[in-house]
Amino acid sequence: MVNRTTTAQTTGAMRRWGHPAIVTFAAMVTLAPLTGGAAAKQQRSAATIEATAPRTAGEPIMAIVSIKAQKVTFYDADGWIYRAPVSSGVKGRETPAGIFALVEKDKDHHSTMYDDAWMPNMQRITWNGIALHGGPLPGYAASHGCVRMPYDFAEKLFDRTRIGMRVIIAPNDPEPVDFTHSALFVPNAQAIAAAPARAEKLAREAADAAKTADEAKKASAAATKEAAQSTPASLRKLEQIKTRADAAVAFADKTLAAAKSDQAKARAEDLKQKAAAKAAEATTQFEAAQGDAKPKLDAAAAAKEAFKAAESKKADTQKAATEAKLALEPVSVYISRATQKLYVRRNTHKPWADGGEVFDSSIEVPVTIRDPDKPIGTHIFTAMARNDSGLRWTEVTIDDGDNAKDALDRVTIPQDVLDRIAPTAVPRSSIIISDEPLSAETNYRTEFVAVLSNQPQGGFITRKPTPRPMDEDYPVASRDEDGFGFFSQRSWNPQSGTQYGYPQYGNPQGPTQYGNPYYGNPQAANPRRRGGQYYWQSQDW
16 A cells, blocks of 8 residues: 655644744754764654555544554554654653553643643543643654644544544554454344344333333332321320220229229229220221221332332343443453453443543453463454454454464353354454453543553553542442443452552552652642542643
């Protein structure tokens, strides 16, 4: 394929930087000859080159950032579409190599750490502050952890990408290659065709069940209130009246037995008759109240049981509707040799108040990996498009171990998981196999985040980890009218050490940095209150 290349206009970029940036740029040029290393860097940055494929570009499916080559390449279903140079993190603040996805986009972003520095067309890949954005490119690694792209290039790509797009940051310079394997998902054409109608049908059933449950709740409340008006307080009162009346009869009997004179006996007899009449009346009222209360108590109990059944049906239908709706979305599977687990995620497209969208994480199961002590590498398999056999897949390897085929051969995916996700797998679906555990930056607002523990992670270490919400756990199983729930997302590697409530990044045996284990300087980020929680806003870099 022949590349079409264009050279970015530095004058336009300098106009966007403004006067301070021009001074900084001039200073960089002036100081370049002072050292041999700086001179070499300046020579490498002679021009900012961008390339566009000579065909109509489709929607980007993935981006691959090469730290070694200092470039980024975007791919659609048919191959690469855009390339550009980048500037990644400097030594000590290296951009972490690993697997990410877009979690938030901000057209006009400004840093809260670095004097309101402008970071236009920001596309975030972690909530602790790693992102792709427009910025100055000196021709070598120069950021504080982010990936700077040419200003015009970042602007061009901003409206073409979407939340959830895979971003691979590789230490070397890999490219996707076509790949086939019997373990890759093969969708069922009939299931694919039936999926939209099934999702719509189950959504209606879930809505009907929710309506029924709401009506049952109101009926149960009304029946309970009506029963409470006659019991137990009113029954206890009538029972007390009956008890006192019975006691009066017993007293009258004793009085009558003790009477000596005819006159005393007559008064005692009269007292007994009156007491007996009151006791009889009290007994009649009490028994009548009991009779009246029983149907109401029975009705309240029945209404409560009906409400419980309706709530159970509501939960079941919402779960089915959620799964049916998610079946229309690309599915991502992550298989970790470190944890011997398989994780599944899909984007619900439900916006979160603090930014980004909520990802479903309701599947997390043990997985069998042959020779679990042997390195397997890190491989990303992506369904690029439909074809006659189902899906056309590519493979990208970013860490040494087994080759891609042998890595898949070593994994046995549970059949029940395959049955749930394979029949409706669509383009953009992916399977990731890695030696690494999921990073602690994987949470309810991210797709999978995994970093290579054998590569520098300064860009992570110098940032505060993304904090949890104020609750001890992330929101759990809170269903809503859309049929989506929020799912608990605890630490992925419970064997690792912790700092600030999160497991460390990378190697559990890794050294401490800046006096604090694994995360580094606690002053590296500034707390800012957002949406009812403290959010460590440490943005580029």
